[in-house]
Amino acid sequence: MEAKRKVFSGVQPTGNMHIGNYLGAFRNWVKLQDEYDTIYCVVDLHALTQPIEPDVLHAQRLDAAKVLLAVGIDPRKSLFYLQSQVPQHAELSWILGTLTPTGVLNRMTSYKDKVARGIPANVGLYAYPVLMAADILLHRCDLVPVGDDQRQHLEMTRDLAERFNNRYGEVFPLPDALIPPTSARVMSLAEPTAKMSKSDPNPRSRILITDSPDDIRKKIKSAVTDSDPDVRYDWEEKPGISNLLEIMADCTGRTIDDLVAEYGSGGYGRFKEAAAEAVVAELAPVRTRFKELDDAEVARLMQKGALDARTQAEGYQQEVRKAVGLNAV
Numbered sequence: 001m002e003a004k005r006k007v008f009s010g011v012q013p014t015g016n017m018h019i020g021n022y023l024g025a026f027r028n029w030v031k032l033q034d035e036y037d038t039i040y041c042v043v044d045l046h047a048l049t050q051p052i053e054p055d056v057l058h059a060q061r062l063d064a065a066k067v068l069l070a071v072g073i074d075p076r077k078s079l080f081y082l083q084s085q086v087p088q089h090a091e092l093s094w095i096l097g098t099l100t101p102t103g104v105l106n107r108m109t110s111y112k113d114k115v116a117r118g119i120p121a122n123v124g125l126y127a128y129p130v131l132m133a134a135d136i137l138l139h140r141c142d143l144v145p146v147g148d149d150q151r152q153h154l155e156m157t158r159d160l161a162e163r164f165n166n167r168y169g170e171v172f173p174l175p176d177a178l179i180p181p182t183s184a185r186v187m188s189l190a191e192p193t194a195k196m197s198k199s200d201p202n203p204r205s206r207i208l209i210t211d212s213p214d215d216i217r218k219k220i221k222s223a224v225t226d227s228d229p230d231v232r233y234d235w236e237e238k239p240g241i242s243n244l245l246e247i248m249a250d251c252t253g254r255t256i257d258d259l260v261a262e263y264g265s266g267g268y269g270r271f272k273e274a275a276a277e278a279v280v281a282e283l284a285p286v287r288t289r290f291k292e293l294d295d296a297e298v299a300r301l302m303q304k305g306a307l308d309a310r311t312q313a314e315g316y317q318q319e320v321r322k323a324v325g326l327n328a329v
């Protein structure tokens with residue numbers, strides 16, 4: 001039997017995980033578990049690249065792990081762990097850094113955007129894409145489900161793998177992006193022309209994966225729309241309604257045309273109520289599982305995941321050390 005292809009993806013434990021993360025990424029990660037050899041990682045070293053209080057980081061990474069478990073990441077199917085508990089990530093990042101021209105990092109748009117937003121420029125923030133490349137290459141992954149905003153990082157990862165292979169011999173496969181068949185573009189409820197974001201200061205702009213049904217209903221009810229009461233899919237004229245249509249279609253598996261046929265002329269109130277119930281139905285089971293998870297049990301699962309990941313990564317890293325001349329003496 002042919003070996004399954006390997007998938008890697010990571011998420012930063014930055015808190016406020018929302019329905020955009022769920023519909024755009026996590027729900028897909030769960031499905032991929034049945035088809036591929038999947039590795040999912042809470043990338044807490046990446047979270048350190050921006051100012052964050054130690055107790056906040058500590059709490060948020062366990063929270064991130066719980067959200068992913070509640071969504072359906074299954075440690076029996078996936079290798080699932082916290083990045084910082086597997087030191088080979090940082091070691092490989094260092095080695096790849098020595099192959100990364102600073103000119104390449106200077107062109108990274110996400111770095112430039114972050115600095116433009118006032119995030120302090122430091123070496124960690126600058127080298128963020130190198131650590132991401134190490135995440136992907138460490139386990140020799142073939143496929144990476146990432147959003148558009150991470151495309152440039154993935155390109156750089158391929159480039160680094162090639163540089164390494166040319167310099168030291170064939171060690172790394174070149175990873176490809178895995179684009180999900182449908183990926184919702186979920187926009188802010190408060191400002192539907194901007195992406196829904198973890199860092200928006202307005203909590204009404206996003207629906208959290210763990211929001212209560214009542215919070216979900218309130219947030220959708222107060223979602224910004226226009227004043228003409230037709231429910232139509234039209235991002236130019238009606239971004240707020242189009243956003244809710246897209247979210248509802250994704251939560252119900254129905255087509256947008258079908259939803260427009262049913263709710264088109266019934267007014268916004270009726271449509272928003274239906275959209276809210278669709279989101280509640282999708283997220284309620286996740287919330288229930290989240291609340292049932294026991295912190296100590298989750299910590300134990302993460303330790304087990306890290307142990308397995310370290311064992312696997314160490315085998316691969318020995319090959320890297322040997323290739324560059326750092327093998328055991």
Ligand code: TRP
Binds near residue numbers: 008010012043131150
């Ligand atoms: N940079 C990614 C993000 O912010 C997170 C990430 C880190 C990642 N390492 C990764 C994603 C490796 C995919 C693969 O979304």
